[in-house]
Amino acid sequence: MLAVYRTSQTFFSPLFTGLVVLCLIGLEMHAEPDKVFKEEIKPLFESFCFKCHGPEKHKGGVRYDTFTSYDKVTAEPDFWKTVLEVVMADEMPPEGAEQWSYGQRQDMMN
Numbered sequence: 313m314l315a316v317y318r319t320s321q322t323f324f325s326p327l328f329t330g331l332v333v334l335c336l337i338g339l340e341m342h343a344e345p346d347k348v349f350k351e352e353i354k355p356l357f358e359s360f361c362f363k364c365h366g367p368e369k370h371k372g373g374v375r376y377d378t379f380t381s382y383d384k385v386t387a388e389p390d391f392w393k394t395v396l397e398v399v400m401a402d403e404m405p406p407e408g409a410e411q412w413s414y415g416q417r418q419d420m421m422n
Contacts, residue, residue: 346382354379356416360405396421 357365357376364371379385385392398404399420405411412420 349382349385352419356412356420360410360412360416 357379361376363369365374366377367375379388395404399417
């Protein structure tokens with residue numbers, strides 16, 4: 313019986329280790345979009361959008377400051393599809409307002 317236990321233990325040890333590694337990779341992959349959102353995308357909204365769509369003003373009923381994480385963004389796909397359409401149509405930021413650079417616009421659309 314002891315030999316069977318050792319064989320099972322040897323088999324399950326690499327399997328268990330592999331599963332742990334896969335879980336950690338999954339967590340890292342999940343953490344990366346949130347990091348990108350918080351460090352690259354959210355600051356663009358703060359700089360260019362919060363004046364009209366932030367905590368104080370909600371033009372058109374749109375408010376971006378409530379999206380504080382990537383998970384909150386992905387929970388509202390229809391909203392963000394509309395945002396993407398507006399950005400791609402060059403409707404936002406509106407004429408007369410500070411405009412995004414080409415790179416910033418690309419970041420928003422990716």
